[in-house]
Amino acid sequence: MAPSAKRNNTWALLGASPAGKGVVLFSLLLAVMIGFTNGAGSLFNVLVTGGMWALLAVGLALVFGVMNIPTFAHGESFMVGAYVGFYVFNPMQNYLLDHPNPTLMLLAPLLACLGATLAGAVLGVLTERLAVAPLRRRTKEGWIMNTFLLTAGISFIMINGATIVMGANFKGIPRYYDFHPVEILGIRMSVDRLVALGIAVLIIAALVWFMKWTRTGRAIRAVSQDEMGAQMVGINLNFIHTLTYALATAMAAAAGAALLFMFQAYPTVGHDPNYYAWFVIMLVGFGNIYGAVVGGFIVALLQAATQTYIGIQWADVVPTAVMILILILVPSGIFGSVVKGVHEQS
Amino acid sequence: MSNGDKGQGVITRSLGQVGFTPLGVALFVLLVLCPFIPPFNNEYIVRWVIVGAYFAAQAVAFDFTAGFINVVPFGFAAIVGTGAYTSAIFANQSLGLAFHPGLSPWVGIWIGALVAGLMGFGLGILTLRLRGIFAAVMSWFVGIALMGLARNLTWLTRGPSGMAPVTFFKSTSNIPYLYVILAMLLVIYVSLNLMTKSHIGLAFRAMGQNYDAACASGINPTRYRVLNFTVSSMFAGWLGGFYAHYLGSLTPDSIMDTSKTIEILAIAYIGGRGSLWGGIVVAFPMVFLMELIRSHSGMPGLQFVIYGVLLILVMIYYPLGIAGVFQWMKKRILPAFAR
Numbered sequence: 023m024a025p026s027a028k029r030n031n032t033w034a035l036l037g038a039s040p041a042g043k044g045v046v047l048f049s050l051l052l053a054v055m056i057g058f059t060n061g062a063g064s065l066f067n068v069l070v071t072g073g074m075w076a077l078l079a080v081g082l083a084l085v086f087g088v089m090n091i092p093t094f095a096h097g098e099s100f101m102v103g104a105y106v107g108f109y110v111f112n113p114m115q116n117y118l119l120d121h122p123n124p125t126l127m128l129l130a131p132l133l134a135c136l137g138a139t140l141a142g143a144v145l146g147v148l149t150e151r152l153a154v155a156p157l158r159r160r161t162k163e164g165w166i167m168n169t170f171l172l173t174a175g176i177s178f179i180m181i182n183g184a185t186i187v188m189g190a191n192f193k194g195i196p197r198y199y200d201f202h203p204v205e206i207l208g209i210r211m212s213v214d215r216l217v218a219l220g221i222a223v224l225i226i227a228a229l230v231w232f233m234k235w236t237r238t239g240r241a242i243r244a245v246s247q248d249e250m251g252a253q254m255v256g257i258n259l260n261f262i263h264t265l266t267y268a269l270a271t272a273m274a275a276a277a278g279a280a281l282l283f284m285f286q287a288y289p290t291v292g293h294d295p296n297y298y299a300w301f302v303i304m305l306v307g308f309g310n311i312y313g314a315v316v317g318g319f320i321v322a323l324l325q326a327a328t329q330t331y332i333g334i335q336w337a338d339v340v341p342t343a344v345m346i347l348i349l350i351l352v353p354s355g356i357f358g359s360v361v362k363g364v365h366e367q368s
Numbered sequence: 369m370s371n372g373d374k375g376q377g378v379i380t381r382s383l384g385q386v387g388f389t390p391l392g393v394a395l396f397v398l399l400v401l402c403p404f405i406p407p408f409n410n411e412y413i414v415r416w417v418i419v420g421a422y423f424a425a426q427a428v429a430f431d432f433t434a435g436f437i438n439v440v441p442f443g444f445a446a447i448v449g450t451g452a453y454t455s456a457i458f459a460n461q462s463l464g465l466a467f468h469p470g471l472s473p474w475v476g477i478w479i480g481a482l483v484a485g486l487m488g489f490g491l492g493i494l495t496l497r498l499r500g501i502f503a504a505v506m507s508w509f510v511g512i513a514l515m516g517l518a519r520n521l522t523w524l525t526r527g528p529s530g531m532a533p534v535t536f537f538k539s540t541s542n543i544p545y546l547y548v549i550l551a552m553l554l555v556i557y558v559s560l561n562l563m564t565k566s567h568i569g570l571a572f573r574a575m576g577q578n579y580d581a582a583c584a585s586g587i588n589p590t591r592y593r594v595l596n597f598t599v600s601s602m603f604a605g606w607l608g609g610f611y612a613h614y615l616g617s618l619t620p621d622s623i624m625d626t627s628k629t630i631e632i633l634a635i636a637y638i639g640g641r642g643s644l645w646g647g648i649v650v651a652f653p654m655v656f657l658m659e660l661i662r663s664h665s666g667m668p669g670l671q672f673v674i675y676g677v678l679l680i681l682v683m684i685y686y687p688l689g690i691a692g693v694f695q696w697m698k699k700r701i702l703p704a705f706a707r
Contacts, residue, residue: 035612092501092505153680153684156684156685159521160685161687164438167440167501167504168683170440170501170504171440171637171683174633175634175676175679175683176676178627178630178675178676179672179673179677181669181672181675182672182673182676183673185668185669186667186668186669190668234486235683255539267697278565279394300508300509304502304505308501335516335520336516338512338513338515339513339520341509342510342512349494349495349502350508353498
């Protein structure tokens, strides 16, 4: 009795419709199939990519749920993270070549991620204060569409600004850790990927803990449920908005740094992460944070299935086909949209 | 620019019906005559006017959707590209590709418009019963998918290396193209203006301003939105056909990328959303300025940064755009002179 009750709770947390359950079961089936075709090692890669998409999508869902902003500039936070990660890690690596130091060698990639996260947070605060907050002060009319376009403009500026400042060439590293791949249960896992997955899991867990158990996290949830009510009980709305936005950009930047060995830093590197994060959000339903975590892995599986069975050149076409099905069958997403507020108005 | 006031002449009023003021007509005539007026009669200027008119016409079609029903077609560039590719494919004579009907580009451009219109219709049916953001994001997704198709269907489009569509005219002069694009701009502007001034336009505006109130007063939102999307996409595809047969080269990235949509978006919004003519007024100087910046600044992409900054400033601080400035001048400054 107890396990089934627990399972029901999990579904409730996701807000799963029958479609959601179906898609999850189908994804598990897909995972087994991919595991048989490509070996279990590819499933590990799916897990890593999925963790990263989840990290990005959670940020999108958070910003949409709390502030009703459909951020289009999420990929550019990823881009900034990748650049910062590169410029933090690269000097340290050069230094290590001359002065071997095991502790620093272990810490350097983590420091790169930390630096990127901080830079992402600063970026978020700046964007929110300089662009979003002035718009909010002026008008809330057509808020969702306006902020979508506003962030699209920001993304446009940042991509082209990065081209001017950084140049159009790739800045990447072959790997973070120069170790042999670890073998667990007969699956070879590169240390970099393990660390990236660990970072994703850690950050998402920290976010969930923060949202559930801290005063500020509760305040964020209160704002997402009812802005006016939150204001009445003395929550500083401006602070919560800035914090939420900064959290999202920081998470995206952390993902950018953690995946530097897969995605080299260049001006338009954010396109794919942004696209897949949006795919996750459309798939699971707007503003559904827990759904976004599961959705990240579903999308990564779908990507792997596309590569394995259809061909990598169709990677841009398959998500749209899936989205068309979703829009026809369950337009509010497989786990259901949980957004209140302006979303209902326009 | 054109609410026919009392006491104005019949001509002005009937011009107003199609969205022109005497000033607008004068400026348009200037564009038509520019290849014959001495300082402007060089190929460089003519080329600039062509590109300006191409952007202006796109901005009008874009504004028809974004400014009126408040749904932003984020895959607009891909729809333009669909028209361009369709037209190029139907006009293709090269035996190197599997499909080579070799129709005249003058026929192809219409097929392109038709296919783009159908695309808009399908996209509209799919997304427009939902809230606007679904349409915007889905349109972006479809845009990326269309670009993926253009890249991968190599037997049809030659993939990323691009097609070389036949041009409209054999001569290398730009002047015939100028008249084609100006005519297209005129047709698009006038027909969309007539549409927005009819009861259909009223319904569009009502939905854009307050969706729920519009539904409550008996407007079927999906039908009007799909109509709007279809018309806008059709004109977008039509313009794409012009692009293909003017430049004579076509790659997925040069026409279908999302950044192209953002350029049009910036022009339309700086011009003033919901005005239609604002985009035209902004497009010509913007294209010229941006071309200057691109060729003289030595910083690739600087012009796009400026586009983006202007877009954001207009969105936050002056959502009415250039059209708003004109309205303000008309209200405040002209009466002072009339006294």
